[in-house]
Amino acid sequence: MSQVVHTPITARTPGTGAGFGGITSDAAGTPDFAAIHDSPEFTALRGRFRRFAFPTATLFLLWYLTYVLLAAFARDFMSHRLFGMVTTGLVLGLLQFVSTAAITVAYVRYARRRLDPVAAELRAVAGVAAK
Amino acid sequence: MTVLAAPAGQLGSPPVNLAVFAVLLAVTLFAVYRASNRNATTADYYAADSAFSGRRNGIALTGDYLSAASFLGIAGAIAVHGYDGFLYSIGFLVAWLVALLLVAEPVRNTGRFTMGDVLAYRMRQRPVRAAAATSTLVISFFYMVAQMAGAGGLVALLLDVHGKAGQALVICVVGLVMILYVLVGGMKGTTWVQVIKATLLLVCVVLMTVFLLGKFGFSVSALLDEAANNNANGHDVLAPGTHYQTVQSQLDFISLSLALVFGAAGLPHVLMRFYTVPDARQARRSVVWAIGCMSVFYLATLVLGYGASALVGSDRILASTGGENSAAPLLAFEIGGTLLLGIVAAIAFATILAVVAGLTLTASASFAHDVYANIFRGGNARPAAEIRVARLTAVVVGALAMIGGILANGLNVAFLVALAFAFAASANLSTLLYSLFWKRFNTRGTLWGMYGGLGSCLLLVFFSPVVSGAPSSVFPGVDFHLYPLTNPGIVSIPFSFLAGYLGTVLSSEKADPARQKEMAVRALTGIGTRTS
Numbered sequence: 001m002s003q004v005v006h007t008p009i010t011a012r013t014p015g016t017g018a019g020f021g022g023i024t025s026d027a028a029g030t031p032d033f034a035a036i037h038d039s040p041e042f043t044a045l046r047g048r049f050r051r052f053a054f055p056t057a058t059l060f061l062l063w064y065l066t067y068v069l070l071a072a073f074a075r076d077f078m079s080h081r082l083f084g085m086v087t088t089g090l091v092l093g094l095l096q097f098v099s100t101a102a103i104t105v106a107y108v109r110y111a112r113r114r115l116d117p118v119a120a121e122l123r124a125v126a127g128v129a130a131k
Numbered sequence: 132m133t134v135l136a137a138p139a140g141q142l143g144s145p146p147v148n149l150a151v152f153a154v155l156l157a158v159t160l161f162a163v164y165r166a167s168n169r170n171a172t173t174a175d176y177y178a179a180d181s182a183f184s185g186r187r188n189g190i191a192l193t194g195d196y197l198s199a200a201s202f203l204g205i206a207g208a209i210a211v212h213g214y215d216g217f218l219y220s221i222g223f224l225v226a227w228l229v230a231l232l233l234v235a236e237p238v239r240n241t242g243r244f245t246m247g248d249v250l251a252y253r254m255r256q257r258p259v260r261a262a263a264a265t266s267t268l269v270i271s272f273f274y275m276v277a278q279m280a281g282a283g284g285l286v287a288l289l290l291d292v293h294g295k296a297g298q299a300l301v302i303c304v305v306g307l308v309m310i311l312y313v314l315v316g317g318m319k320g321t322t323w324v325q326v327i328k329a330t331l332l333l334v335c336v337v338l339m340t341v342f343l344l345g346k347f348g349f350s351v352s353a354l355l356d357e358a359a360n361n362n363a364n365g366h367d368v369l370a371p372g373t374h375y376q377t378v379q380s381q382l383d384f385i386s387l388s389l390a391l392v393f394g395a396a397g398l399p400h401v402l403m404r405f406y407t408v409p410d411a412r413q414a415r416r417s418v419v420w421a422i423g424c425m426s427v428f429y430l431a432t433l434v435l436g437y438g439a440s441a442l443v444g445s446d447r448i449l450a451s452t453g454g455e456n457s458a459a460p461l462l463a464f465e466i467g468g469t470l471l472l473g474i475v476a477a478i479a480f481a482t483i484l485a486v487v488a489g490l491t492l493t494a495s496a497s498f499a500h501d502v503y504a505n506i507f508r509g510g511n512a513r514p515a516a517e518i519r520v521a522r523l524t525a526v527v528v529g530a531l532a533m534i535g536g537i538l539a540n541g542l543n544v545a546f547l548v549a550l551a552f553a554f555a556a557s558a559n560l561s562t563l564l565y566s567l568f569w570k571r572f573n574t575r576g577t578l579w580g581m582y583g584g585l586g587s588c589l590l591l592v593f594f595s596p597v598v599s600g601a602p603s604s605v606f607p608g609v610d611f612h613l614y615p616l617t618n619p620g621i622v623s624i625p626f627s628f629l630a631g632y633l634g635t636v637l638s639s640e641k642a643d644p645a646r647q648k649e650m651a652v653r654a655l656t657g658i659g660t661r662t663s
Contacts, residue, residue, distance in 0.1 A: 031658050037648035045655055053232045061392070064225050068388045071218055071371040072381040078214075079370030084352030085359065089214055089370045096221045097426055103228055104422050111415060119411075119656045126658045 031126040045118040052110050060103055067092055143464055143472035145291045151473040155481050156308065159327055163312050163320035171317055173514045176521060177244040177496045178406040179319035185413035187326055189420020192404050194325030196223075196395070196421070197332060197428060198274075198486045199281050199479050200548045205429075206462075207455030209436020211445050213358070213368020216436055218384070220429035222391030227425065229560070230396035231418040237567045237654035239405045239414035245493075246402045246559060247501035250566055250581075253646035254574040256510070260501040262581040266558040267399040267497040269585060270551050271490045272531065274398075277547035278490075279305065279536025281456075282483050288453035288460065289476040299537045305484060306533035312488040313495070313525045318407060321488050328485045332478050333424060336431040342466055343438040354434070357441035363449075368440065383616045387549055390620030394552030397559030400493040411657050438462055487532060495524035546597050549618055550588070557584030557623040565631050567654055572635050573642045579634025584627030591619035 036042050070078055071089065078089035174180050183191070201223065208216025242248035247263035282305050283298040292298055312324055347354040359366040364373045374380070395401065405414045439448060439462040451457045463475040499521035504512035512520075539547075562580040565572040591614045592598065600610035614622075653659050 031652075033649035033652045033659075034645060036652045036656075036658065042652060042655070046651070049655060057229065057232050060225065060228050064221075064388075064392060067221070068218075068385055071214075072384050075370060075372040079367075079372070084350075085355035085366075085369060086352060087214075087370045090217075090355075093214075093217055093221055096225055097430065100225055100228060100422060101426060104231060104419055107231060108415065108419055115655075116412065122652075122656045123658055126656075 036122060036126060039122075041118060041122055045115065045122065048114050048118070052107065052114075056103060056107065060099060063099060064096065067096060143289070143460075143469045143476070145289070147469050147473040148289050148476040151470075152477040152480050155331075155477045159324045159481065159484075160308075160311070162323040162327060163316035166317075166319040166323050167315045168317070168319070171518060173244070173500070173517055173521075175319065176317040176518050177403075177492075177500065179317070179322055181407060181409050183322060183407045183413075185408055185416025186420050188322070188404060188408050188413070188417040190329050190424060191322045191325035191407075192401065192417055192421040193333070193424040193428070194329030194482075194485055195400055195404060195489045196398075196425065197329065197482065198278060198548065199285065199482045200277065201428075202332065202336075202432075202482055203281075203285070203453075203456040203459050203479055206432050206436045206439060207448065207458035208374075209433060210439035210443070210448055210458035210462075211362075211455050212374040213362065213364060213437070213440070214371045215374035215384075217433055218371060218388070219391070220432055222388050223395065224422070224425050224429050226392045226395035227418060227422045229393065230401070231415070231422065233564060233567070234396040234402070234560075235405050235414045235418045236411035238402055238563070239408065239411050240654050240657045240660050241567075241650055242402075242406060244403070244406055244500045245497050246399050246563070247497060247505070249402075250562055250577055251501075251505075252566070252650045253643050254566075254577050257506050259574060259577050260505050262578055264497045264501040264506075266554065266581055266585055267501075268494055270399055270554045270559075271494040271497075271528070272535070273547050273554065274400075274551040275487055275490045275494075275528075275532040276535035276539050277551070278483050278487050279532050280539040280547075282480070282536065283540035284453055284456060285476075285479055285483070288451070288457055289472075289479075295540065298540055302536045302540065303533050305480070305487070306529050306536070309484050309488045309491060310526055310529040312484070313492050313529070314522055318403075318492060321485075321492050322404075322407060324481075324485045324488060328478065328481045329424065332482065333428060335474060335478055336428060336435060339438075339463065339466065339471075340431040340434045343434055343442075346466075347441075354437055354441060358437035360441075361444040362440045363445045368437075379615050382621065383618055386616050386618040386621035389624055390549060390553040390556050390618055393556035393560050393620075393624055395555075397555035397563060398551070399497065399555070399559070400489045402559075403493050403496060410660070435459060435462060439465075442466070487529075491525050491528050491532070494528045495521045498524040498528075546592075546617055550592060550597075553618055553620040553623060554585060554588050556620055557588050557627040558582075559584075561624070561627040561631050565628075565635075567650075569635075570647055570651075571642055572631070573638055573640050575638035575640060576631045576633075576635030580627050580631025583630030583634075584623055587623040587626045588619045591616075591622060595619070 078087060080088045082088055082091055168175055205216055205220050208219060238249050241252050246267060247260040250263045251259040279302055282302050286292045286298050286301045292301060312321055355369055359368055362368045367373050408414050408417055439458040442465045443461045448458045448461060451461060460472055460475055464472040499517050503520045504510065504517045558581045561584060562577050565576060565580065594613040595617055596604060596612050597617045598604055599606045600612035
């Protein structure tokens with residue numbers, strides 16, 4: 001029950017007040033989670049997050065699974081020499097590193113531009129210190 | 132080179148290895164001492180006051196994650212089996228995308244000290260916390276025994292201690308130092324140990340890699356060719372298949388891959404690291420740094436593994452005391468002589484120490500916070516009492532790990548790490564994802580998912596060739612195996628998702644809508660998240 005933490009950390013930047021959607025905090029400083037949850041701003045934030053995270057997660061899992069299945073069952077394909085001693089398997093394996101890096105960078109950029117500002121705005125409205 | 136020719140396979144000089152290790156111990160103990168705080172609060176002890184930066188925590192995550200099994204095991208597997216060893220590292224790395232996209236930030240935002248915090252957020256506290264603690268303790272224990280037993284083998288290889296009694300003594304010393312880290316330093320001290328160890332490990336493997344590539348004129352092709360020429364498997368090592376040749380072993384490999392990719396983000400000691408940073412952005416940065424460090428590490432291991440095959444040769448590696456695990460130390464000796472070997476040996480030891488310390492801290496936090504404070508005391512435990520329980524648990528867990536390590540010494544325990552991943556994937560990840568992203572998920576679903584995943588894993592392993600019926604089994608003399616694969620993941624992961632789903636829809640209990648909304652808001656925005 002130590003989770004029911006309703007005392008917000010000392011607001012370094014005081015909330016900007018009830019900016020939209022009638023989101024307010026009660027006297028004890030407890031944010032009204034239900035109101036925030038049902039506000040269009042939060043719905044939009046959740047939509048943005050899910051639209052990126054879910055398809056991307058599905059995509060990289062499929063790509064990884066394809067690679068694993070190829071490694072397990074398509075040995076001839078994987079041992080094909082592309083140049084020198086470098087095989088298809090090695091290149092596909094290295095591509096897993098590349099895709100991991102690419103997804104990481106893409107998510108960080110997406111989150112910084114499309115998620116963090118909305119989350120910060122919601123925090124400010126709820127009267128919690130904006131980071 | 133004459134030292135290397137000793138018949139026992141002893142290489143380098145044990146006094147040098149010991150000396151380097153002693154220096155490393157002194158440095159880490161000093162760091163832990165500096166980080167210690169006599170009047171620690173629970174937030175200090177469990178989460179280092181959530182004051183670490185994402186970068187530092189990312190490096191510490193790398194340290195927590197790269198156990199001796201990754202360092203020595205993967206390099207050795209690549210040196211001997213070639214490409215098939217490389218497959219492990221890809222699974223270990225890709226798994227972090229699950230943490231990045233779905234787990235790290237919401238876990239930071241909704242929890243405070245343990246995995247149980249997140250899972251129990253909108254469920255009935257007692258049963259869910261009990262399940263979370265059970266899963267955490269089981270996973271930590273399995274993972275720890277694997278590390279401790281590995282210490283025995285490492286000692287034989289590097290310090291020339293071959294008697295069981297001598298190895299047991301070293302395992303005890305490792306256990307005691309580790310307990311000291313946890314008791315004195317708490318999360319802050321343990322984090323610093325991880326940072327020191329991970330930095331040394333990365334610097335060491337990168338330098339060795341650059342040296343190796345230089346030796347082959349920076350031609351990867353030449354390195355691969357030489358590796359293939361000196362490997363008993365010849366040019367087969369450049370593609371998958373040397374290790375997995377039957378349909379059964381191919382399925383086993385797929386099962387292992389699933390466990391790896393879904394398991395990493397459910398490992399309790401990894402989850403607990405996300406609480407050492409102040410907010411979700413820093414949690415995200417932690418994972419980004421961890422992915423960066425690990426990409427470098429696994430790429431370097433690829434070169435080191437093939438390099439060991441090229442310079443040392445697979446036959447000599449397999450003939451030495453530590454078998455596959457000795458590839459990296461042998462390579463170090465080959466290119467840097469006694470001193471580099473000493474450094475690599477010391478880092479391998481520090482790795483075991485640091486990983487076990489992280490696990491002990493996690494287990495003690497889960498017991499003290501989930502079981503003692505929230506189940507026994509209904510969430511009203513005095514912080515001082517809670518910390519006392521946590522410290523006591525750390526001592527007990529450490530002692531159990533020592534005993535387990537001594538008993539398992541010499542047994543084939545490599546499967547324990549893979550098993551810990553399978554547990555984490557089956558019991559923890561499924562319930563975490565449901566809890567965070569499925570509105571209807573409720574207490575019964577959580578319990579069914581966790582116990583279903585844990586139980587199916589345990590049963591499958593018990594009836595697998597790991598325990599009986601194969602020459603490499605724990606009990607090779609008897610045969611009661613029913614499940615053909617050594618890794619349960621391919622069955623237990625889907626089963627746990629199914630159990631979580633069925634438990635939810637078959638229960639008349641409704642999810643608490645107010646808490647669900649609160650959790651959803653907190654997970655995404657961090658509103659109401661306590662950071663210290």
